[in-house]
Amino acid sequence: MFGDSKYLSDAAHFPGGHAERVVIPRSLDEIPGIVRAAATILTIGAQSSLTGGATPMGETVLSTEKLTRILDIGRAHITVEAGVPVAAIQEALALRGAWFPPAPTFTGALAGGIVATNAAGAATFRHGSVRSWVNAITVVLADGSELAIKRRDARARNGSLRVKAHGRAIEIRVPSYRMPDVVKISAGYFARPDMDLIDLFIGSEGTLGVITTITFRTLSPVPTSALALIPCRSEQEALALVADLRKEPSIAAIEHMDRRCLEILHEDGADRQHDVSFPADTELALLLQMELPAGTTEGDAFAEIESSLSPGAPATSLRRVCRLLDAHGVFDDTEMALPGNARRAGQLIAIREAVPAGVNQRVGRAQREIDPRIAKTAADMIVPFDRFGGMMQIYREGFAARGLDFAVWGHISDGNVHPNVLPRSYEDVERGKDAILFFGREVARLGGCPLAEHGVGRNPIKQTLLRELYGDAGIDQMRAVKRALDPEWKFAPGVIFPEP
Numbered sequence: 001m002f003g004d005s006k007y008l009s010d011a012a013h014f015p016g017g018h019a020e021r022v023v024i025p026r027s028l029d030e031i032p033g034i035v036r037a038a039a040t041i042l043t044i045g046a047q048s049s050l051t052g053g054a055t056p057m058g059e060t061v062l063s064t065e066k067l068t069r070i071l072d073i074g075r076a077h078i079t080v081e082a083g084v085p086v087a088a089i090q091e092a093l094a095l096r097g098a099w100f101p102p103a104p105t106f107t108g109a110l111a112g113g114i115v116a117t118n119a120a121g122a123a124t125f126r127h128g129s130v131r132s133w134v135n136a137i138t139v140v141l142a143d144g145s146e147l148a149i150k151r152r153d154a155r156a157r158n159g160s161l162r163v164k165a166h167g168r169a170i171e172i173r174v175p176s177y178r179m180p181d182v183v184k185i186s187a188g189y190f191a192r193p194d195m196d197l198i199d200l201f202i203g204s205e206g207t208l209g210v211i212t213t214i215t216f217r218t219l220s221p222v223p224t225s226a227l228a229l230i231p232c233r234s235e236q237e238a239l240a241l242v243a244d245l246r247k248e249p250s251i252a253a254i255e256h257m258d259r260r261c262l263e264i265l266h267e268d269g270a271d272r273q274h275d276v277s278f279p280a281d282t283e284l285a286l287l288l289q290m291e292l293p294a295g296t297t298e299g300d301a302f303a304e305i306e307s308s309l310s311p312g313a314p315a316t317s318l319r320r321v322c323r324l325l326d327a328h329g330v331f332d333d334t335e336m337a338l339p340g341n342a343r344r345a346g347q348l349i350a351i352r353e354a355v356p357a358g359v360n361q362r363v364g365r366a367q368r369e370i371d372p373r374i375a376k377t378a379a380d381m382i383v384p385f386d387r388f389g390g391m392m393q394i395y396r397e398g399f400a401a402r403g404l405d406f407a408v409w410g411h412i413s414d415g416n417v418h419p420n421v422l423p424r425s426y427e428d429v430e431r432g433k434d435a436i437l438f439f440g441r442e443v444a445r446l447g448g449c450p451l452a453e454h455g456v457g458r459n460p461i462k463q464t465l466l467r468e469l470y471g472d473a474g475i476d477q478m479r480a481v482k483r484a485l486d487p488e489w490k491f492a493p494g495v496i497f498p499e500p
């Protein structure tokens with residue numbers, strides 16, 4: 001058994017990680033042999049998984065970290081090996097005036113990892129999740145054979161996908177469950193009657209094969225970014241504002257931090273560190289990310305804001321946003337980081353990132369000082385935006401009924417936020433899990449999905465939420481898909497659903 005703890009856990013700190021061995025191929029040619037030789041394989045990227053999906057449980061770990069070649073960059077695409085970090089993709093594209101819009105917040109994640117989890121990012125509201133940016137992939141299947149898949153080359157017909165694999169034609173029955181109609185979803189296998197074969201592998205969390213190369217669609221030019229931090233006096237006021245802002249094409253994302261998040265920032269001194277203050281009656285804060293036309297300077301933006309409330313000024317995208325802020329009574333309290341002011345933009349982003357960091361620190365402290373069984377107890381749920389207020393009320397009432405301290409933050413423009421318990425005892429963790437299962441059912445009832453962007457992994461609550469979403473029959477249909485491609489259950493056993 002392998003003893004180097006470096007590869008034995010991921011960002012979820014899922015307990016009990018152990019591996020048969022760790023292999024780190026330096027070239028793609030090595031992968032078929034590795035797969036053929038191993039009894040079971042767990043492919044890993046940067047192990048930033050928040051679900052335990054990148055924590056080995058006795059498998060051979062196949063790390064993609066040395067597969068870092070950029071194979072091709074064209075006018076509107078980039079082809080990379082699976083181990084290229086998102087940051088390196090952005091850097092290579094930036095040299096050509098292009099970018100990759102659905103990048104997740106953690107840009108150390110690797111290309112294979114973000115495809116395997118169908119990651120989403122800050123700009124997903126405007127640009128979608130990783131799925132819609134994948135044009136082609138190469139996958140090494142369980143027998144070591146290679147499958148090259150281009151989008152639109154193979155679609156499901158009569159409820160089945162046909163694949164040439166293991167030296168023969170294989171039929172895969174498309175699961176019949178209906179996926180919730182939301183803008184981002186990372187909840188087991190993608191399934192639609194006329195689905196594209198490539199979509200089966202995107203979001204399959206390493207359970208169907210090793211993704212070795214990916215061609216991503218890219219965009220140019222790189223827009224100019226501007227940020228706005230908006231204190232709101234009530235959730236109702238914030239929801240009305242967000243509903244209007246969502247109609248503005250320049251809005252890439254709107255992030256949300258509730259009152260408890262703001263208290264955490266204050267308790268930790270993060271507000272003072274980043275030179276941010278909120279009016280005393282602030283109930284929640286929004287962080288707006290705008291994409292302005294490429295080349296917009298700080299001076300241009302300043303002039304537009306100055307003149308935004310004069311009736312004669314042309315309605316540019318920035319002026320329209322300012323007018324909306326004014327109409328909702330928050331213009332005077334809003335702070336903007338204009339294009340070119342990277343220092344201020346960095347501070348506003350740091351404020352948002354200090355929230356999960358502060359919560360994770362508290363969980364870690366409680367684990368050390370109160371009870372080692374205490375763990376992060378959080379959810380990642382999404383509803384159509386018009387039901388967002390209903391979801392928040394369910395969170396508040398559900399946590400209050402269980403006597404829990406909690407904070408909620410996330411991507412309000414997508415209708416996707418992360419309710420987190422601030423545990424003071426192990427009983428709080430148990431009650432928090434109960435609350436999350438309850439929320440999952442309620443979110444599904446509202447037409448949403450209890451698993452939006454982090455995937456399912458090995459997390460027992462997430463696996464339960466998935467089973468409740470699609471039923472035992474749905475899980476059996478996923479197992480049948482896996483069996484067709486991976487008859488010996490070689491890849492990532494126990495990830496997404498338990499072994500049969």
Ligand SMILES: Cc1cc2nc3c(=O)[nH]c(=O)nc-3n(C[C@H](O)[C@H](O)[C@H](O)COP(=O)(O)OP(=O)(O)OC[C@H]3O[C@@H](n4cnc5c(N)ncnc54)[C@H](O)[C@@H]3O)c2cc1C
Pocket residue numbers: 010011042043044045046047048049050053054064082103104105106108109110111112113114115116117118119120121122205206207209210211212453454457492495
């Ligand atoms: C600070 C922080 C911020 C985050 N922000 C976001 C965010 O904004 N949006 C978001 O969606 N997620 C976010 N995450 C979660 C995580 O970054 C994503 O899930 C990411 O896509 C995982 O990439 P990775 O390279 O680390 O993959 P890993 O964590 O190593 O693996 C994740 C899963 O993918 C499988 N896998 C990895 N590579 C391959 C491959 N080549 N072939 C087949 N299967 C593979 C693994 O088996 C595993 O099941 C965040 C995590 C952290 C710690």
